[in-house]
Structures are given as C-alpha cells and as structure tokens.
Amino acid sequence: MQDFIQQLSDTIRAAADARRALAIHGSGSKAFYGHAVKGEALVVTGHRGIISYEPTELVITARAGTPLAEIESVMREQGQMLGFEPPQFAGGGTLGGCIAAGLSGPRRAAAGSARDFVLGLRLLDGRGTDLVFGGQVMKNVAGYDVSRLITGSLGTLGVILEVSLKALPLPPAELTLVQEHSQADALHLMNTWAGKPWPITATCHAGGRLYLRLAGARAAVKAAAATLGGETLNTAETFWRDLRDQRHAFFAGDAPLWRLSLRSTTPELELPGAQLIEWGGALRWLRADVDAMSVRKAARGGEGHATLFRGGKPGTAVFHPLPAALMKLHRRVKLAMDPAGILNPGRMYPEL
C-alpha cells in the first residue's frame, strides 16, 4: 500500500511540476455530479480495505477505495452503521468518493452529515505531500479542522487516502408511517414534529404522501406511532434505500434534477415541475426544465443554495455561485492546498 501511495504521490508531484491537470477517479458512481474535468485520469480505487474497526470505540478507519457496501456490511454484522446514511448511486460508491462529495442520505436531519461523522483523514495534497489530520478519537481540536474542510471539496483540495468515521449503533426498532398530506401541510407537520422529542430519523414527502421513519427503543417507537398515526409501510427498508440511492420513481427519467438546500420552513417553491422533500423540509428535489436563474432565486429566498444535480443544459453552472468575497477566500484556500491548481480543476467552480 505504501508503494501505491508513493506512486500516487510521484504522479501528483510530476503533474504539479508540469502544471498538468489530474482528474481523480473513484468507482465512478458520482461521475455525473459536478463539471467534467479535463485532465489525465488518476485512478485511486486500488487503494482499498478496512484498516481498523473497533465497534466499542465507535470508530472505523478504511482506505478511500473501499466500497461503501463492504463497509456497511461489516458494520451491520457488529450492529452498527454509518449514521449519515450515504447514498450508493447505482449500487456503487467508495468511501473516498463519499467523503469527497460530502453527500448524506435520509438520516441527515436527525443524525448529522458526512462531515459531522468525519474524525480524521489522510490525504495527498496538490504537491503530493502525504498528510494526516484529525484522528481516531471523538474530540480533537488540535490544529485547524482540515478533515472537515476536505469533506465535500470534490477532490479539488487533495486526494483522500484514508478516512476515520464515527460509527453509530443500529436502532433496536424501526417503523415507517405514511400519511396523506398536501405539501404545505406536510412542511408544517415536519417542522412541528422536529420541535418535539419524537424519535423521528427520516422524513419524505412525495406524491401527496408523507413518510415518517421512527427509530429507537421498541416501546418508544410503538408509543410514537400510536400518537402520530398513519399506515405502517411494510416495504420501509426498500423505500428508504431507494430514496437514498435515487432509485425511487421520482428520480427516473431525463428531466434535469435540481437539489435545493433551504431553511426547513421555506414555503412550497413556486417553480414548475415535480418536487420531493426530505430532511424535514430542508432538502427539496426538483425535476424541471427551468432556467437556472429562477431556481437560484428560489434558493436564495430560502436562505440556501441550489445545485444542478443531474442533467440540464450543458454550460449551466452546477453549483450555486458564491459572493465575490467568499470566492476570493475559496481561491486562496485552493492555492494553499493545491498551489499548481492541478487537482480536479473546474469540477466545482471554474476558479477552483
């Protein structure tokens, strides 16, 4: 493994010297996400395997090329899980890609995001330097939190080699309820419930139905279900997995898919097309062939941002434009980590 790292490091160093762009490739499960990178392919999937996993320490450390499915099944055997329920698009995905994209699934609003669970990581920066930040302990404030900065930076700041994540126990009991509601009512209910100590771990509103996942101690789930009411969904596990991996019918077809991350109480968006809501109202998916300007305006109205997640007109900015002062700072952070600007240039923004 050290040889593989040395090789990667040499490649990066040579590319930096020649100012030659590198396009980092994991399993390709999220190849659709972000702008295409023009550059020599740097394949990192060979670097795989779980390095250490100690269930009673609540920490798992694995190499970046390890398939998420492998991590998930090893943890399940020990009665644990990745709390942020990361998507496995097309059934694939590696740990490195998961952390580089920083995407989280249905449990996000209740348990936290990918970056919330990152305890430490090892990476190669844009000079090919092998760096270790954070660690394998729950609390660590020595030095800047580079691990969390790297999470979601789409490979533009470094090539992730290893990641340590906090683990969570699988809940003893789970139950999904379904109720019929308009979007406006569903939004109000989700926000109201989130302000009460109910054991809710996921919510979704799609096609006039509100799905509500309860999890925790058996008696607590039962009591909450009795009070909140609704039909019990028998296919709950499939439903949430399909939602997580975008295999739910809402995601089928070619219409552009927008992802809007907003204040959870933002009223129903006045935009054409179909909408699906997650995260208690804080995440809105939109299937519509609308101009980027109106989507971004709606996002700003909800104090959030909009991403053209899949498809859409070529040339449309995928990620929400940043204010000038903030982009200036982003540029400087990029230069600090990757002075030659060779790691996934343009995958996020043309400037980075």
Place this chain on the structure above:
Amino acid sequence: MNAPVQKMPVDLERQRAVCSALRAFMPAQNVLFEREDVTPYECDGLSAYRQVPMVVALPENEEQVCAILEACHQMRVPVTARGAGTGLSGGALPLGNGVLLSLAKLMKIVAIDPLARCARVQPGVRNAAISEAVAALGLYYAPDPSSQIACSIGGNVAENSGGVHCLKYGLTVHNILKIRVATIEGEIIELGGGGLDAAGYDLLALMTGSEGLLGVVTEITVKLLPRPECAQVVLAAFDDVGRAGQAVANVIAAGIIPAGMEMMDQPATMAVEPFVKAGYPTDAAGILLCESDGTREEVTEEIARIEKIMSDSGAHLVRVSQDEAERLRFWAGRKAAFPAVGRLSPDYYCMDGTIPRKRLAEVLRGITEMEKKYELRCANVFHAGDGNLHPLILYDANDASQLQRAEDFGAEILKLCIDVGGTITGEHGVGVEKIDSMCVQFRTAELETFHALKHAFDEHGLLNPGKAVPTLQRCAEFGRMHVHAGQEKFPELPRF
C-alpha cells in the same frame, strides 16, 4: 504551558496612534489604554499567563468590529478576539503590542425562529442565555460546557467547545448552521446557511475551533433541539478504574449512545463529596454517571439496560436517580468538580487530552506514576463516552518549582495521550499553553499546511499571532530540546 510570554514596554506613540484611529469611529469610552482599564483583560481562564494589552477595543456592533479590523490591518497591529475570557489554554491572552478586541458588548439575541428551531445571536451572548431564552418554547441549545453560565457563544465557536452531552448531541460544530465572520481586512463573509449545508468548501467547519486565528465571528445561527421529555441517570461505583472503563465499552457495545457518560476517580470524588454532597461513594476507585434521555418509554427501557450492564461489569454499587432533584444532585458533583478540586490546593492545572477509551486504565496508571515523579497530586475527571480526559494537577503557583513541575507533568500527560493514539486537546484548544505539544503531535508537513491556510485568511499574520499553531522554528528548538533530553517521540522522522 511552557510558552514564555515576552513582556515588552508599551510603545506609547503607537498606542496613541491606534487609539486615535479607533476613536474616529467609536465612542472614546470604548477604547481603553490606561493601565488600570486594560489590566482586567490581562489573562483568560489560564491565569498563569498574563500580559497587559496595548489597547482594548469594545465595539458595540458589527460595523465597528469591521472598522477596527480594517484599521488594525492598515496599521499592521495584531488583534486578539476575546469573548468571556473563560478559555483554559490562553487563547485570549493579549499581546503587549496589540489590540484586544472584546465582543462582550455584542450580547443581543437577534432572532428566534421556533418553527425552524434556530436562533440568531451575537457572539457575546452567554451559552446558557440561549437555552434560557428558548426554554419556554420547549427548546434548548445542546452543547453545554461546564462554564456555560459564563462563556460566550463566540468563544464556543472559536474553541469548538463540547460539554457532558456531546457524545450524543455533538460539539459546537455540529450545532451551528451559519456564522458571519469579519475578516482581517474588515470584510463580512457568511459561512453556512439557512439549510443544512452550503455551496463551496466547508469553511464553517474550518472556522469552528480556529481559536480566533482566521477571522472574528460576529453572528451565529445556532440549531435548537427539542428538550427531551425526560432524563434519568445511573450512578455506578467500581473498585477498579479499568473495570469502570470496561463498563463504558460494554454500554457502547450494547448499542447504547448515552446522553452523557462521565467518570471521576477517587481523588475527584473525595474532593467533590464534602463540597457538594452529591451522594458519591468516596470509597470507590472510580464512579460512572451514565444518563439516558428521550421519551419516557425510551428512557425506561434504556435505563434498565444500563443498570444491568453496570452490575454485570462489576459495579459494587448501582443507583438510579429517582426524581429530577436527585438527577441534578448526581450531576452537580460532576459539574462542580473543578471548583471542588480547586479548594484542595491553592492552584490547579486542568489538562484536556483525548484518548481511545480502551487505553484508559493504562493512561491512568501512567498518571499515577507521574504523580510520584513530579511529587504533585492529580484528580481525574473524564468525559468517558468520548475519551476526553481532564486530569487536574494540584500545585501552588507561589512556589516556582511547583509551577514548573506542574507544567512538566501536564506536558508528559499530553505526550502519553499522543503515544496511545489520542490528541493533546479535546475541547480546550491549544492557545499558548499547548503550543509546544503541537510539535509532538504534528509533523512539519501538517504544520506547513496549517500555516498555508492561515496565510489564506490572514496574509500578514495579524489575527491572534503566537497561538494554536507553532512556527517551524519554534518546533525545531523544542525538538532539539527533547533530543537532548533523550525523549524524542519519532526518532525515525527528520526534524529538519
């Protein structure tokens, strides 16, 4: 704690120039420079370090914060932000040639949104004041450092502070949605947003815990959580701390994430019990407090399981709080541990390492050995759930040799934490106190990355210089010192 503070005479001309620049846009009474006016700001909670600042600025709003930074940037004057000054690592220690920027007057709760469960507050607001303000709505702000009645939310962001409930509810970084930050150029940037993530890099996470070195936080939007319906705590006593550590692992292995899981060793319980009368058995080698919160059904089920695990793990006494008064009494002892230990000796030095929990018994044994070596007593309180250890070293600051021994004792504990795979600070920050220990924990390459990031935010190094990240030169000197003493940590690594 071995960073010498350079005492320099005040440059009177520069002091006058800075004061008049600041008074151009601030009321004169909010720009302090007279010795007796600035002396109250000479230290934070780590009072072994003192330095009187050249000027203290007390802005009343965000525009003034920006203007102060812009002026200091222009004049190349270093700036140290200060919240409530409860920090335990000397992070808010002023510079003799710098401006101390106090956020204490920015103490408004700007807005509360009950339905969206968030509050927008100014940085000088006290941590506990937020939960007090939203209590009637059935909400609270989760991170609860023991200093919560005094410390500021801005300081919490700068230190990424935790509390006794953070294994389940997270640290500051997990509980804030958005911050406004004034850069050293005096520009405002917004990080995070109204939703659960933001476009671009996660600079909100980078800024959290950056100890005032990257920017000055001027507003924070915090997440509010519903107050749990009920909570109960189990008190378990063990005649061996290793067994107590194993009990913690057994709780986690059973799939339980307790709302709080704290350990105290015998010296700590013996200090606390006469002071608080919490009902701790002082004959035990260590006690655990393990709390469950949530709905009534959840708590009943979990508490029964925890009780059983404690007995099965060899606890010789297990008690469950029978009512809210008893629960609070059990906690009162833990929360008063620092002041209680403070009564045993003129001074105490609070350490803050984090370790993998399974190494606990070994680390505590190591500390016992060190007590003999340095001839000083040490009491241990431990956020056991997340491995964050607070050894409290008892000493008398009036005895120079004791102070030196306490510092060396502390540094050796931190080294031990690193050796077992942990870190030199879990929640109190590096500040000036642990700056040399940073040289032990990080290699040159990582330190260079920290400096590059610092440079990205603060080209001239004006924000809280001398804190958190040591210069390579300092580490080189420190490294040589240790080579000389034959205690080099990574003999195989080049130390430039």
